[in-house]
Amino acid sequence: MDKFVINGGKPLEGEIEISGAKNEALPLTVASILTDDVSIISNISDLADLRSMISLLEVLGVKSEIKGNVLRIDPSGCDGYEAPYDLVRKMRASVYVLGALLGRLGRAKVSFPGGCVIGTRPIDLHLMGLEKLGARIKIEHGYIIADADKLVGTEIFLSGIHGPSVGATVNVMLAAVKAEGVTVIKEASCEPQITELADFLNSMGAKIEGAGTPVLIIHGVKELHGAKHEVIPDRIEAATYMIAGVITRGNLLIKNCIVKHLEAVIEKLREIGAEITYEDDGVRVKAKDPLKPVNIRTAPFPGFPTDVQPQIMSLLATVPGISVITEGVYPDRFIHVSELNRMGADIKVDNAVAVVKGVEKLSGAPVMASELRGGAGLVLAGLSAINQTVVSRVYHIDRGYESMEKKLANVGADIKRVSE
Numbered sequence: 001m002d003k004f005v006i007n008g009g010k011p012l013e014g015e016i017e018i019s020g021a022k023n024e025a026l027p028l029t030v031a032s033i034l035t036d037d038v039s040i041i042s043n044i045s046d047l048a049d050l051r052s053m054i055s056l057l058e059v060l061g062v063k064s065e066i067k068g069n070v071l072r073i074d075p076s077g078c079d080g081y082e083a084p085y086d087l088v089r090k091m092r093a094s095v096y097v098l099g100a101l102l103g104r105l106g107r108a109k110v111s112f113p114g115g116c117v118i119g120t121r122p123i124d125l126h127l128m129g130l131e132k133l134g135a136r137i138k139i140e141h142g143y144i145i146a147d148a149d150k151l152v153g154t155e156i157f158l159s160g161i162h163g164p165s166v167g168a169t170v171n172v173m174l175a176a177v178k179a180e181g182v183t184v185i186k187e188a189s190c191e192p193q194i195t196e197l198a199d200f201l202n203s204m205g206a207k208i209e210g211a212g213t214p215v216l217i218i219h220g221v222k223e224l225h226g227a228k229h230e231v232i233p234d235r236i237e238a239a240t241y242m243i244a245g246v247i248t249r250g251n252l253l254i255k256n257c258i259v260k261h262l263e264a265v266i267e268k269l270r271e272i273g274a275e276i277t278y279e280d281d282g283v284r285v286k287a288k289d290p291l292k293p294v295n296i297r298t299a300p301f302p303g304f305p306t307d308v309q310p311q312i313m314s315l316l317a318t319v320p321g322i323s324v325i326t327e328g329v330y331p332d333r334f335i336h337v338s339e340l341n342r343m344g345a346d347i348k349v350d351n352a353v354a355v356v357k358g359v360e361k362l363s364g365a366p367v368m369a370s371e372l373r374g375g376a377g378l379v380l381a382g383l384s385a386i387n388q389t390v391v392s393r394v395y396h397i398d399r400g401y402e403s404m405e406k407k408l409a410n411v412g413a414d415i416k417r418v419s420e
């Protein structure tokens with residue numbers, strides 16, 4: 001298992017290029033199996049999660065090839081319908097194959113993804129949406145077994161107690177594009193990856209309207225064909241490096257990012273006191289003390305992303321004063337707090353609320369990543385801390401960040417990957 005050894009306290013300066021979005025590449029890769037033709041997805045990142053998805057599709061009979069950052073998918077041999085536990089457990093997005101296999105073969109047997117360290121993460125909305133389309137679903141021995149003689153379009157409300165679900169919207173879209181008639185998804189997720197998935201499916205011959213709004217109208221079609229698509233830059237990676245600039249009181253140009261996907265983060269960083277300006281080829285982030293505490297509530301897009309909550313928490317831990325962070329999406333997503341407190345942070349959690357009492361400086365310590373974004377937050381804390389921080393279990397971070405240590409070292413961080 002690899003770890004990152006970080007000698008913190010250096011302001012980061014220079015340019016960081018953002019890679020293709022993980023959370024878009026995953027559903028696009030799965031959507032490619034809705035035809036027998038080859039599809040080409042470009043600007044993909046070298047990420048463990050994408051490799052896991054490709055391995056899972058391979059088991060179903062899909063051939064894939066990666067050259068540089070271009071993924072070629074040939075689903076013509078995809079006749080398997082069983083997604084085994086060993087592959088599904090690695091990554092929750094594996095559950096997307098449920099909707100896609102129903103759309104392609106009319107049946108699927110997919111391991112139940114279960115809970116994870118950021119909370120229980122149910123899939124009731126996924127199953128409800130697919131059942132409404134006509135799938136018969138039962139749970140047996142840890143597997144979701146689904147089949148449908150035919151899928152028929154209908155009206156589906158997809159919101160749960162924490163708002164719309166990205167994954168349920170993806171799963172229902174993947175099945176509904178091949179259903180008979182019209183499906184109307186109300187309270188659909190508005191995240192950018194849904195808009196990109198709709199664009200990709202439409203270029204495959206689907207008829208989806210309303211992507212990016214809470215109402216999606218899907219006119220089912222009989223056949224889809226292969227398509228080409230370029231993945232957009234990863235907004236969560238961009239936000240992480242913007243915060244790296246602020247937490248180290250540095251000066252970074254974040255290149256290749258889409259500002260309108262980052263507005264909630266940019267607004268909060270400005271409220272904290274960072275100077276953020278737009279340049280021709282990116283967003284410049286500068287910061288120096290004193291910075292101000294803020295209150296944040298995470299929410300579905302266009303709200304402040306839950307996937308940036310641990311990173312901004314690390315930053316606020318270094319801003320004297322009281323900041324309050326409320327988790328509006330995953331009430332239990334605070335596993336990183338105890339590790340930050342080991343670095344001298346003063347954070348108390350009560351239910352879905354974290355009260356962060358900022359300190360002058362964090363101090364380096366051995367800490368452990370337990371999930372992807374929490375791990376990224378610990379790296380940021382290590383970059384700002386006095387002395388050495390060792391972040392272990394970086395395989396969590398590798399799931400969603402391409403060459404994080406190289407990108408950070410290029411802008412002056414003292415960070416090394418060490419194999420244990």
Ligand code: UD1
Nearest residue numbers: 023093121122123124125126160162164165166167329330
């Ligand atoms: C996706 C992202 C993840 C991000 C999350 C929220 C991918 C691959 N992952 O995850 O990085 O943190 O969106 O922005 O894109 N819920 C239910 N029932 C369901 C499904 C979800 O109650 O059937 C709840 C969840 O527990 C959570 C909320 O809805 O409280 C949002 O979850 P959801 O949008 O589904 O997250 P994911 O798609 O799993």
